[in-house]
Amino acid sequence: MLEQTEDDGQWKPYVMDFGLVREQDSAGVTVSGMTMGTPAYMSPEQAIGDIHRLDRRTDVYSLGATLYELLSGHLPLGECMGMEMVRRAIDREPVPLHKVAPGIPRDLETIVMKCLEKEPERRYDSARAFAEDLQSYLDGTEIKARPISLFHRLYKRAKRQKAISITFITALIIVLATIGYGLHLKWQANYQAKITQEIGQKTGKIDSILSKSYLMPLHNTQKEKKIVEDMVEEIKNLGNEVKLAEGPSKYAIGRAYLELNDLSKARNYLEEAWNVGYQNADVVHALGMVFGRLYQRELQQAEHIQKKEQREARIQEIEREYRQPALEFLKKSQGSNAAEQAYIKAQIAYFEKQYEEALTKTKMAYKEMLELYKARQLEADIYVQLGNEKKSTGLYDETKKYYEQAENSYDEAIKIGRSDASIYEGLCNLQLLRMGLPQINVEEYFKKGLHICEQALQGDPESVGAYSLQSSLLYRMGYLEMRLGKDPRDSLLRSIEKAWQALRIQPKHAEAYKSMGEAYKNMAEFKMNHGEDPRDSLKKAINALQNAIEINPNDDRFHDLLGRIHKTYAQYDMTRGNDPQESMQKSIVAYQKATEIRPDFAGAYNNLGNAYFYDAEYKINYGKDARDSLKNAINAFQKTINLNPHNSNSYLNMGNPYLLQATFEIEQGEDPRDSVRMAVQSYQKAIEMNHPYLNMPYNNLAEAYQVSAMYELEKGLDARASLENAKKFCQEALTINPNLFYHYLAQGRLGILESRWQKKQGKNPDDVINQAHQTLEKAVQLNPESADTYCEIGELYRWQAEFLITEKRSATKEIT
Incomplete structure (x- = not known):
């Protein structure tokens, strides 16, 4: 292209060579189909022959290359010839203008380098835009072009050298990731250390608050415990905030609950800390402490189980569950x-x-x-x-x-x-243990135990242990009062109230439900013995035991007690003439469940024998065959004796089915004396073993000799020895406990037999008959709802009328 000055002074361009010119819409590279042009000024798209991208921006590149050379005296891509220059146009970036011409202003360099961009879209859109930016530079105003960024330079280099760039970038990413991960770990470690330190400080503060509180004079420690509970919530939040602080936070919470004497929660949190891998010396020691305290607590409760074999079996379970892990952890502690x-x-x-x-x-x-x-x-x-x-x-x-x-x-x-309630609880438990000793002042230890538990509640008004111990003291006292012929209702009602107070604090306290069930059962038995309706108390006792079983379905003690409650219900139904079969069957099922859980549970077999015994008694009363039930009862009692030959109550109970069998044999016209002999042997064995309630075996001995005397009278045999023995043992029972109606019932029944014997001997039985009337009236006073007593009174009048008629005396009153 040539420019010439015209006559009017204006410049006029003339195109001198069209060899490389083409229409934009035509196909092909050049007319001859070859990549042609001056290589030093050739754009990248022109160099590779990409005709679809050739446009005005291609010329902008060439203009830029020209201006670059004019300003620096060098070509943008360096000095070379031919195809090497073409290759450079494709894959090499122009040398920055300031490197070959250091004095070039930055804005001018920016304009030139924008023209030389490899990608057409990054150049000026047209020669006009290029010229306008040059004019802005000359005028000293802001130009539109911007210097190329470092990122874009790296991108262009990577694009030209892909393999090297990929390797480099990959290595760079790995290095940066490693550095970043290391920095993250360091930050995380520092943050964890900060949180852990904060948790540790709170744990130390908790220990300090509670230890100082316990050392103060006896006072309500709830205020301090509330502070500790709030701090526990703060520790929980810290643990949730940082995953790696989960272990320390679980430990701190468990340690706090240990100091609060909430052993179940303490165990749960400490085990969670252990399971997430937080297993340092502090956790080891705390776990040893919590298992140790659980062992002691459960051991205290087990010692109050009255039946020796049941108590010993429970202690074995406790040792496996708590004692062994306590030892393992404590041995690792320092x-x-x-x-x-x-x-x-x-x-x-x-x-x-x-x-x-x-x-x-x-x-x-x-x-x-x-x-x-x-x-x-x-x-x-x-x-x-x-x-x-x-x-x-x-x-x-x-x-x-x-x-x-x-x-x-x-x-x-x-x-x-x-102010540490746990010490008072231990001392209260000691008084409860003392109440089970022979020849002691029970009332003294009972009152002392209640007072000490009240002191525990001063220190901690929400002490479940103190309320539970009070409930046990009260139901135990009620039971003893009932056995001694006293009114136990006040003690039993207070026992129930204390159990409810424990449950209001800890609704899942199975032992509290058990104490409640015991109290309601004793209340029902007292009502039965005094002619009152026991069904409401029995239903509440059943409900309490069902709750205990729901909490701990594998505790044989709960099933055993439930069986005893159903048995009492069946006994009541029998005395009222109702069908006891449903209750008796529930009783048998409960006892069988107890023996399934613990096949060596002698107490459950003993109670199972009692259930079969009462089933047999019902069948005999209603003219049914009772042989199978009697056999099952004797087998169950024998199993009890085999498991524990040192339990006097087992021998007492073994005598009962033999005595009932003797009565059945008389009704069947059979000789009952072998069965009577077996019953007498069992009762005497219970006495020899110093049964805790001797009035019971004495009363049963009296009844056994009465059955013998009855048979002897019917058969015309000498009944004197049987009657004398019966009279002696009746008096022994009454001497021990003069307030039980069935002792008077047995003595009244004996009076009928004595009067018959006197008549047979030709003596006047009037005095004996009158004495029998007085005795049976005493039984009515003690229990006006006993059907058996009225039955015996009727039998006494019948026999008296029979005697009077044979004496040719009026019997109208007696018959009436």
């Missing part, structure tokens, strides 16, 4: 000072039943650190356990000695930990 180390060793020795060593270590602990009153408390627990072991072997004097030592240790612990 105390922070000599006192704590001695305390841990004392606990280990205690759980290993090395009691003398345990006592030595507890003394070392509290001498090293006087405020470590828990060592004194442990010392008391050890003395209690020693006493319990002596009690189980019948060594009651030694039992009392250990119990006294335990009380002294509890008292010393209370002098320091004055």
